[in-house]
Amino acid sequence: MTRPEAPFDGQVVVLTRRVESEGVVSLELGLPTGEELPAWEPGAHIDLVLPNGLTRQYSLCGQVENRKSWRVGILREPESRGGSRYIHDELAEGSELRVRGPRNNFPLLDAPRYVFIGGGIGITPLIPMITRVQAAGADWTLHYGGRTRATMAFLDELEAHGDRVRVYPQDERGLPDLDAILGSPAESTLVYCCGPTGLIDAVEARCQAWPAGSLQVERFAAVAPSGDVDDQPIEVELRASGMTITVPPELSVLEAVENVGISVIKSCEEGICGSCETAVLDGEVDHRDSLLTEDERAAMDTMMICVSRAKRGRLVLDL
Known part of the structure; x- marks a missing residue:
C-alpha cells in the first residue's frame, strides 16, 4: 500500500438529506460553487470533519459517474x-x-464473478461496486443482512437488481447461511465483505480454504490485539524534520509526533482508515492496524502511526 494523498480538503454543502431506513440517513454533498468534485472509484471513503471537532469516515455510496455530488450513508450509533x-x-x-x-x-479488483456480503451499514461501499460489475457484465450475487427489514438502508435500490440480491432480515430469516454461501471455494471469484466484526470474522474463517487473495474486507472497527501488550519506550527518527524523539508507552507514535509540532493527517486513530499511513525508512514495525495485508506488513516500508510501534526499539520515518 502506498500512502494515499487526499486530492480534496475543503468545504462542501449538504445538498440533500434523506432517511434511508430506521437509524440511517444519507447525505448528498456538493461544492458550494456547483463545480465538479474529484473523481473516485468504488470502495472509496471520505472524512467528514464535523463542526463539533470530530472526524469520521464514511464510504461513498452514490454513482461514480456523478461528479456533482458525493453520497454517504450514516448509521446513528447507539454508543455514538x-x-x-x-x-x-x-x-x-x-x-x-x-x-x-x-x-x-x-x-x-477485476474478476469474472463476485460474491458480495454486507451487514447493516456495511452495505454502503458495496453499492457502487455492484453498479460497476453489473455494467461490466460480470456474474455477481449480494447477500445483505440486517436486524429487521425496516433497519436495512437502500433496500429498494438494491432489490431492483432482482434475484441477484438475497436479503436476510434477521427477525424473518435469521443470519445468512455462510456455510452454504462460501462452503465450496470457487475459482476466479472474489468475495467482498463489509459489516460488523462478527460477520467479517465468520466470513474470513470460511474463506481460509479459498484461493489466496479471494477475500477482500473493510472493517468499521479495529481488530483487538492478540495476547498481552507490554509497550516499551521507542526511539523514532523523523528524517525529513531532522529530529529524533522518544515515544513513551502511554503515547502513540502519532501523538508523540504531534507533540513536537509536526502535523499529520489523521482520522480514526484506530488503525482502520489509513489516513496516517507513513513511510518507514528503517526499522522493524510492530503492526497493529486492521488494514494492511500480510505482504504489506512483511515489506516493512509503511505503517499506521496511530497504533503501530517498533518491534526492536527504533524506527526511521519519512516525516
Missing part, C-alpha cells in the same frame, strides 16, 4: 461518541462542513 449523533441531529440541507478525500483502502 458524538459523530453520528451530531450528523443525525444537526446537519440539515444547506449545512456546510469540511471534507477530506476520497481515499480507497477497499478497491474493486
Whole structure:
C-alpha cells in the first residue's frame, strides 16, 4: 500500500438529506460553487470533519459517474461518541462542513464473478461496486443482512437488481447461511465483505480454504490485539524534520509526533482508515492496524502511526 494523498480538503454543502431506513440517513454533498468534485472509484471513503471537532469516515455510496455530488450513508450509533449523533441531529440541507478525500483502502479488483456480503451499514461501499460489475457484465450475487427489514438502508435500490440480491432480515430469516454461501471455494471469484466484526470474522474463517487473495474486507472497527501488550519506550527518527524523539508507552507514535509540532493527517486513530499511513525508512514495525495485508506488513516500508510501534526499539520515518 502506498500512502494515499487526499486530492480534496475543503468545504462542501449538504445538498440533500434523506432517511434511508430506521437509524440511517444519507447525505448528498456538493461544492458550494456547483463545480465538479474529484473523481473516485468504488470502495472509496471520505472524512467528514464535523463542526463539533470530530472526524469520521464514511464510504461513498452514490454513482461514480456523478461528479456533482458525493453520497454517504450514516448509521446513528447507539454508543455514538458524538459523530453520528451530531450528523443525525444537526446537519440539515444547506449545512456546510469540511471534507477530506476520497481515499480507497477497499478497491474493486477485476474478476469474472463476485460474491458480495454486507451487514447493516456495511452495505454502503458495496453499492457502487455492484453498479460497476453489473455494467461490466460480470456474474455477481449480494447477500445483505440486517436486524429487521425496516433497519436495512437502500433496500429498494438494491432489490431492483432482482434475484441477484438475497436479503436476510434477521427477525424473518435469521443470519445468512455462510456455510452454504462460501462452503465450496470457487475459482476466479472474489468475495467482498463489509459489516460488523462478527460477520467479517465468520466470513474470513470460511474463506481460509479459498484461493489466496479471494477475500477482500473493510472493517468499521479495529481488530483487538492478540495476547498481552507490554509497550516499551521507542526511539523514532523523523528524517525529513531532522529530529529524533522518544515515544513513551502511554503515547502513540502519532501523538508523540504531534507533540513536537509536526502535523499529520489523521482520522480514526484506530488503525482502520489509513489516513496516517507513513513511510518507514528503517526499522522493524510492530503492526497493529486492521488494514494492511500480510505482504504489506512483511515489506516493512509503511505503517499506521496511530497504533503501530517498533518491534526492536527504533524506527526511521519519512516525516
